[in-house]
Amino acid sequence: MSTESTDTTRATDTTRSEKAGAGWWIGHSRALLKLSLPLILTNFAYVALTTVDIVMLGRLGALEIAASGLAIALFNQLRTTGTGLVTGVSNLVAEARVRDDKARIGALLFAGFFWATVCGVVFCAVLLLIGPLLVLLGQDPKVVDKAGEFLMVLAPGMLPCLWFQNLRHFTTGLKRPGPLLAITLASVAVTIGLNYVLIYGKFGLPAFGFVGVAMATVTVFLLSFLAFFAVILRDSVLRPYLISLHAWRWNGDAVRSVWRLGLPISGTYASEAGFFSVLTLVIGSLGVEALAAQTVLNQIVYIVFMVSAGLSHAASIHISEADGGNDYRTARRMGILATAWGVIATLVVAAVYLVVPNQIVSLFISAEHADNADIIALTVTGLLIAALMQVFDAIQNIGNGILRGIGDTAGPFRISLVGYWLIGLPAGYLLGITADWGVEGVWTGQTIGLATTAAILLGAFLRRVDRLHRETSGAPLPEPESS
Structure with a gap:
């Protein structure tokens, strides 16, 4: 919503007078990341509280x-x-x-x-x-x-x-x-x-x-x-x-x-x-070991989630400003850029997951306890699934923020009911319990739910921003590359 722009000072390097063409994303990215960074750092500091608890436990x-x-x-x-x-x-x-x-x-x-x-x-x-x-x-x-x-x-x-x-x-x-x-x-x-x-x-x-x-x-x-x-x-x-x-x-x-x-x-x-x-x-x-693995995996993914949370909030604020000025070209650009940066950040982290999964899990679960061996193995497997899952998690999180920025607060709730509860939860239960894939099946179903939610949110944002542009200018938005 446009009032969200009051949460921060207006950025001066994302005005409509930016040069057209491929260089448009540089100024917008600079403004987006400049606002995102302090938000991400604060988020990291907050999540460190529960991370400390999980590590000690x-x-x-x-x-x-x-x-x-x-x-x-x-x-x-x-x-x-x-x-x-x-x-x-x-x-x-x-x-x-x-x-x-x-x-x-x-x-x-x-x-x-x-x-x-x-x-x-x-x-x-x-x-x-x-x-x-x-x-x-x-x-x-x-x-x-x-x-x-x-x-x-x-x-x-x-x-x-x-x-x-x-x-x-x-x-x-x-x-x-x-x-x-x-x-x-x-x-x-x-x-x-x-x-x-x-x-x-x-x-x-x-x-x-x-x-x-x-x-x-x-x-x-x-x-x-x-x-x-x-x-x-x-x-x-x-x-x-x-x-x-x-x-x-x-x-x-x-x-x-x-x-x-x-x-x-x-x-x-x-x-x-x-x-x-x-x-x-x-x-x-599914058992104590499965639940313990889920606890650790959730915390690892939650840490990475803080990056997209900062990007989501920053993009929402910039889009609210653009919405207030009927500048829907900038609004769409900010939404696309925030999504792109979220995907880039999570892919970088995913590469780390794939290269050193055991070392990451060992930071949270002590290998000194013999009964932790099964938990470690389950968590390592889950971390490999999370490498893909967190990409969709970032997109859906940013999707919520950019839709709020364009004035839609009820849409994300309705979309979440479809993606999470009508698709993700049944998929997780069917794969994990009915198909007997265990923890890996539940995590796979969770990924399906997040991917569905992300796709619907992003599509809803693009449709809404284009509709608002047509209502104010009478013409559809041009593609960013040709703008």
Whole structure:
């Protein structure tokens, strides 16, 4: 949507006055990558938090990896859904900032906290009560019991986690995001230290084992929120909004506005995350080793996913600017370029997967444990499939962003229902369970679902941008090469 352009300063090197011909992509690529890089670095810092947890857990054993992996997958599913609901706060705050409506900004801050708290409480209860359902869905009771121990500690962390996300989108809407990268990097260092102390028992504390990872994660969520809150209180521009009466007073219109804008975004996020979570449950029915391998593979792919997430956000912002000026030639170019750079980045990583898969997996799973041999073998096989899968994952992620940039927030949700749930999930079940291909079959079905979603999203973007161009100019868009 065009209001997303308020998240960043306008790039000056992607104007309509660019030279035509093959050189058009240079200036656009420079602008795209310039904005993408800080977003990617922040994403990497954030994903490092869960990566540290998985690496530490990989030193403990198959049951611990499987149980914590199941717990983390469920937590992330709900966290992603809640984050989507407050994502629209940034756009709404930006609109109010342009109108200099300070009361509205304070009300939106409250509305974001309201929905973050509602989601946090509801999702915490779901995580604490979901154990029996997991057993009915075919999960190993031993794994579910262990996961329950982990979630008992981790679930309350949903509240500070979502509060932090609300503050992040609130400050972004005011173009003062603050030291997010610095806070996240500090959180990584604290996570490493706390994991070591709480897992193994240092400085006089007892050894909590794998539950220590959950304790460390919740502590870091809380400290990160408090640190960000403190930064805002010291900022002369942001502080008045936080301490104003409007920030702590019910405003039905603001609450409804955040709900209306955030719901389709939340639905898209939930659909994608739910697709991976359900496939994780399918894999969990295949045994502890399979679930442990899935945990590690998901984390490896998630790291690479951060590149396309940065490209997606950056492209969305540039396309929103172009949309606001009815410059649909630039909008299409940015969409195509972002997709191309996402494919290039994932192909480079795929080459590494193919050359040194064992070395990559060994970073996450210790070969010192004899019972880890099967997990390592499964994960190596999965990594080879992931070399192709992550290419389609990048395209569909960027496709979501560029469609939002052109003003379509509901389309990605509908497309996700088709690609993930009507094609990907049945394919994964049929190949993995019915055809007895095991974990490899589920991963192959997952790849089919992502490829289908990517193709539909990209096609929807091109059709929509061409239709908008015809509505404003009366002529179809020329091909980029001949423009």
